Amino acid sequence: MRSPDDYSSDQGGSPPRQILTPSSLNRLVRDLLEDALPLIWIEGELSNVARPASGHLYFTLKDAGAQVRCAMFRPKSGWLKFRPADGMHVLIRARVGLYEPRGEFQLVAEHMEPAGEGALQREFEQLKARLDAEGLFDPARKRALPHYARRIGVITSPTGAAIRDVLSVMSRRWPLAEVDVLPVPVQGREAPPAIVQMLRKASASGRYDVLLLTRGGGSLEDLWAFNDEQVARAIHASAVPVVSAVGHEIDFSIADFVADLRAPTPSAAAELLVPDAHALRRHLYQLQQRLVTLEQRRLQSRIQRVDQLLARLQAQRPQARLARDRERLMHLHHRMRGLQREQAQRRRAALDRVHARLLAQHPRLRLMLLRRQLTGLSQQLRQSIERRLERDRLTLQQTGRALHAISPLATLDRGYAILFDADGKVVRSAQNVPEGSSLRARLADGELKLRSE
Structure with a gap:
């Protein structure tokens, strides 16, 4: 920056005089302002908003007592996430300067955001960082949800769209669950203490397997009750798992980070809390079919094993041993008689x-x-x-004993039966017998007439 002496001249030893031109004066004032106030935050109301074809943004920022001209040049004006309009209350980060050609004091904006949302967002980030440092968001402390929750407490507004979506999904997917609506206001100053009180009451009751804290979408201000520190600590202190489903999928709240599980929407939370009855029924049917198949295979294997053991038992029973000894004795007797015959012949x-x-x-x-x-x-x-x-x-x-051992009649003597259909054919599978068919059962001591059901 040039000093004031640069603008003076020495005339015949007389005291130096400061001689400035309008351009040099404006440049001096601009340099002084930029050095003294390099970057500031300022809040006010927009007016005279203009965006010419160049893409720059010109506007006036005012309050009840004063106003200041402002400019926001490309490309930063194109980075705005909202469209500035007259009457909007905004927060601006800007450099203080002077427009030299006109000698007009102005601000050159580098960033702009809605004033209320920006303050809330900063408060949100500060609280999030503080609770995260305390360990309230630690994944290790989050609890798993019960697979089949019997009683579910839904903390929400009883008249909102969120509770209608939750009840509709739960009644369709799992009608066995008992769902209690725990009414609380979900926005406004009275909402945080009411939510905290209901969380503590529901947790202390011991009635619920899981709690659902939910509401529909809205602005950051509408959802602010779920960014309250006391609400976060009440969720953290809950004796039962807590699911948070606040707003839409893009909305995140402090309650979402503290809860044991965050759902993107109330309907999605309901689907996460209860199983699908139809899918569970199909799964149980598949398990039943597998169990029946396994039991049939085990029964068939056992029957074959019993038959093998029975055959071995029959082969080793005393009658069989006596028969073998008798045959051996007869053989020796025949040999002895043969020897006797030989001696007699000699x-x-x-x-x-x-x-x-x-x-x-x-x-x-x-x-x-x-x-x-x-x-x-x-x-x-x-x-x-x-x-x-x-x-x-x-x-x-x-030969007769061997035939009797393998005869179906011997199997009948052990308590089995042979089924014949109306044509006299042996029935080998229940699937081949239509309902109401006439059957005939052959037992060891006679026959029975049957009818399938």
């Missing part, structure tokens, strides 16, 4: 040789020997026929 052969020698000497004696030999052969033939018949009888008995 003796007879020796006798025959002796008889042959004697017969050669006397014809009458030979005739007697031949008669005796014929009698012995007759006895041997008869005995051979009896032994053959005995072997055939034993073989027939063994």
Whole structure:
């Protein structure tokens, strides 16, 4: 910045005089203002708002006692999230300056926001940072919601659209839940203490499995009751889980950060709190079908196992062992008789040789020997026929026992039955029998006529 001495000249040793031109004066004043007030925040009402084709924004900021000319140049004027209009109360961050060509005092704005919303937003951010530092937003302290809540307390306005959406969704998805509407005002000065009192009362009652704090959409001022510090601390102190569903999906409140779960809308909160009865019914039906299939497989496996054990038991029972020992004894007996026959044959052969020698000497004696030999052969033939018949009888008995072991009639003796349809065919599956069909059950001691249902 130039000093005032730069604008003076030395004339013949006389005291220096400060000689300024309008341009130099305005430039000096501009430099002084910019050095003294580099950046300020100022609040006031807009008037004379103009936006020419250049894209710059010109307006006057005033209050009850004064006004000041302002300008906001591109591109910052294009970054505004709202459209400035006469009468709006705004908060501006600006540099103090002077428009040199006209010598007019003015502000050059760099940022502009609605005054009320900006103050609330700053208060919101400060409270959020403070509660976050205290650990009220810590994810580790958030509790899981019950899978099947029996009683749900809904803290909201009883006449708002939010409670109608919540009740509609819950009655459609899970009619078994008991839903209590806990009425409170949801905006205005009386809303925060009423919400705090209702949260404490509902938590202390021990009646509810979960609490839902909700309201419909609105401006930041409308939702401000849910940014109250006492409301946040009451949610944090609740003995039961708290779900927060305040405003629309883009709206966030302090209650959302403190609650155990944040839902984007009241309807979404209702869907998160209760299951879908239709989906649960389908899931239970699928589980039932899987259980029936598994039980059928287990039963079939058990039946096969029992049959195998029964076959082994029959093979190892005393009657079977006695039969095997009897067969072995018969085999040894046959071998012994075979040896006896061989010995007898050898003796007879020796006798025959002796008889042959004697017969050669006397014809009458030979005739007697031949008669005796014929009698012995007759006895041997008869005995051979009896032994053959005995072997055939034993073989027939063994075959009969084997056939009886694998016969369906033996299964019937154990308490089972065989089902036949009207055509005499064996029924192997319940799915092949229409309702009302005539059936016939074959039991061990007779038959029964049945009808399917």
